[in-house]
Amino acid sequence: MYLPSFLALSALVSLAISTPSSSLHSRATCTVTSQGFEGLDDAPLINNAIKDCSAAGTIVLPQSYSIRSPLDLGPCQRCEIQLEGTLLISDDWAFWNNKEAYISVNGSRGLALRSVTGNGVIDGHAKGWYQRSRPYDTSLGNPYYKRDAYFDQPVLIPILGSEDIQISNILLKNAPREFFRVDAMSKGITLTDLTLLVEGHWYQDTWTRTETTAFQLRNSSSIRLNNITVDFRSSDNSAAVGSCVALDWGLSDVAINDISCSTTYWGIVIQMGGLDIRKCLPPSPVSSQVSRDILISNYTANSAWNLGFMNYDRETNATVINLTYEDLNFVGGGYLQNFLYSGCEDVWQNYTENYYNIWFKRFRGNLGDAAYACFHHDCLGYWKKGHVDFHFEDVPP
Numbered sequence: 001m002y003l004p005s006f007l008a009l010s011a012l013v014s015l016a017i018s019t020p021s022s023s024l025h026s027r028a029t030c031t032v033t034s035q036g037f038e039g040l041d042d043a044p045l046i047n048n049a050i051k052d053c054s055a056a057g058t059i060v061l062p063q064s065y066s067i068r069s070p071l072d073l074g075p076c077q078r079c080e081i082q083l084e085g086t087l088l089i090s091d092d093w094a095f096w097n098n099k100e101a102y103i104s105v106n107g108s109r110g111l112a113l114r115s116v117t118g119n120g121v122i123d124g125h126a127k128g129w130y131q132r133s134r135p136y137d138t139s140l141g142n143p144y145y146k147r148d149a150y151f152d153q154p155v156l157i158p159i160l161g162s163e164d165i166q167i168s169n170i171l172l173k174n175a176p177r178e179f180f181r182v183d184a185m186s187k188g189i190t191l192t193d194l195t196l197l198v199e200g201h202w203y204q205d206t207w208t209r210t211e212t213t214a215f216q217l218r219n220s221s222s223i224r225l226n227n228i229t230v231d232f233r234s235s236d237n238s239a240a241v242g243s244c245v246a247l248d249w250g251l252s253d254v255a256i257n258d259i260s261c262s263t264t265y266w267g268i269v270i271q272m273g274g275l276d277i278r279k280c281l282p283p284s285p286v287s288s289q290v291s292r293d294i295l296i297s298n299y300t301a302n303s304a305w306n307l308g309f310m311n312y313d314r315e316t317n318a319t320v321i322n323l324t325y326e327d328l329n330f331v332g333g334g335y336l337q338n339f340l341y342s343g344c345e346d347v348w349q350n351y352t353e354n355y356y357n358i359w360f361k362r363f364r365g366n367l368g369d370a371a372y373a374c375f376h377h378d379c380l381g382y383w384k385k386g387h388v389d390f391h392f393e394d395v396p397p
């Protein structure tokens with residue numbers, strides 16, 4: 001049950017008598033009361049509250065809620081959701097498989113999702129999913145884990161075709177597969193003061209240990225990530241798992257500042273075509289993939305591979321223009337050698353990557369056994385074609 005309250009509205013209406021009508025805003029408040037049992041789905045109650053308070057209203061979630069069907073924040077237009085309790089996603093992976101989202105932000109304009117008290121938690125509940133058994137295949141020579149029936153879990157919070165979205169001051173835990181995806185020409189997306197935690201992730205195989213991604217950005221502009229802690233832990237604490245920030249094609253004006261990635265397998269990397277290849281889809285139809293104007297600053301890096309470039313798409317012409325990595329503090333791990341790789345087929349030829357105006361500035365800490373030769377010598381290497389225009393400033397030799 002939720003309790004719409006129009007107190008704020010009536011107060012403003014009486015105020016409006018003496019003020020110009022342009023200052024009249026109906027700030028309705030909808031507070032949702034949880035049914036209080038994990039077996040009962042609170043998602044429809046929250047979805048109704050969002051519809052009732054969608055126009056410039058406030059939805060308050062002070063309790064613990066059981067989420068057994070998708071939440072739809074899309075109708076929220078210029079409204080605010082205050083999450084002060086916990087959204088606990090159900091671990092019914094068969095139900096969720098192939099759904100579009102756990103928490104959908106599709107076509108929203110002006111949504112703020114935040115915790116005022118700092119107690120807001122979104123719990124993806126995926127420890128069991130991380131540890132599920134996967135079918136095993138040795139037919140390809142190397143031991144290899146195949147996709148299983150629960151592989152296609154949706155993204156926890158996909159932000160699609162949306163504008164002016166702010167998500168802040170929330171702890172997000174154990175999302176199956178992916179925490180945030182920004183895609184489909186979203187713009188003005190600000191994600192701040194967030195902690196993303198993964199516990200007990202499987203690590204035993206190259207393919208499956210990268211199953212979980214913190215942020216995947218594609219085909220969108222004006223994106224800000226600020227004060228972000230990504231803390232991914234495997235079931236063996238010495239193994240790095242998942243991806244921190246994957247930058248795909250079609251990006252412009254992206255600024256990532258004050259971020260810590262630990263201990264992810266990939267840190268903040270260009271991963272052209274990464275989103276499609278995760279599902280082993282055919283190469284993207286986008287034949288010219290360009291991302292530009294990206295600044296990554298004050299990055300505390302502790303991943304197996306902290307930065308670098310990958311193009312997963314066969315026979316595409318990937319281009320990155322005006323990318324800067326600055327003020328990197330390397331805690332552990334290494335650089336990523338320019339690396340062209342398809343996770344689905346062993347085709348290593350005919351990839352093209354072009355890099356224009358790429359800067360590396362002020363690197364500190366334990367640079368490890370960096371693939372530094374890549375930056376100074378032959379970055380394109382043996383299989384590859386393209387253009388490299390890298391610049392260095394205050395980066396140890």
Ligand SMILES: *[C@@H]1O[C@H](CO)[C@@H](O)[C@H](O)[C@H]1NC(C)=O
Binds near residue numbers: 100106107160
């Ligand atoms: C997002 O909304 C658009 C327009 O309503 C719709 O066509 C699309 O299927 C939705 N995408 C997802 C992933 O739900």
Ligand SMILES: *[C@@H]1O[C@H](CO)[C@@H](O)[C@H](O)[C@H]1NC(C)=O
Binds near residue numbers: 183185250286
């Ligand atoms: C970017 O997203 C929009 C909206 O979903 C889509 O229409 C467009 O095709 C995408 N761009 C490319 C190059 O695929």
Ligand SMILES: *[C@@H]1O[C@H](CO)[C@@H](O)[C@H](O)[C@H]1NC(C)=O
Binds near residue numbers: 192193194
């Ligand atoms: C950074 O975000 C965390 C929550 O993840 C918050 O506790 C902290 O106050 C934020 N720091 C600043 C400087 O805002």
Ligand SMILES: *[C@@H]1O[C@H](CO)[C@@H](O)[C@H](O)[C@H]1NC(C)=O
Binds near residue numbers: 257259260298299300
């Ligand atoms: C840089 O990042 C570190 C660690 O995330 C943080 O403590 C510090 O406040 C940040 N500094 C700036 C200037 O953002």
Ligand SMILES: *[C@@H]1O[C@H](CO)[C@@H](O)[C@H](O)[C@H]1NC(C)=O
Binds near residue numbers: 253254293295
């Ligand atoms: C390069 O990108 C930065 C943002 O990271 C932007 O401020 C700057 O104007 C861009 N430079 C050019 C030449 O486009």
Ligand SMILES: *[C@@H]1O[C@H](CO)[C@@H](O)[C@H](O)[C@H]1NC(C)=O
Binds near residue numbers: 288290317354
């Ligand atoms: C690839 O893209 C670059 C830069 O966008 C362009 O100069 C080059 O002509 C393209 N090459 C092909 C084969 O399309």
Ligand SMILES: *[C@@H]1O[C@H](CO)[C@@H](O)[C@H](O)[C@H]1NC(C)=O
Binds near residue numbers: 348349350
């Ligand atoms: C790469 O391109 C060449 C020439 O276009 C072609 O002959 C060759 O078969 C391609 N290789 C692969 C692995 O697709």
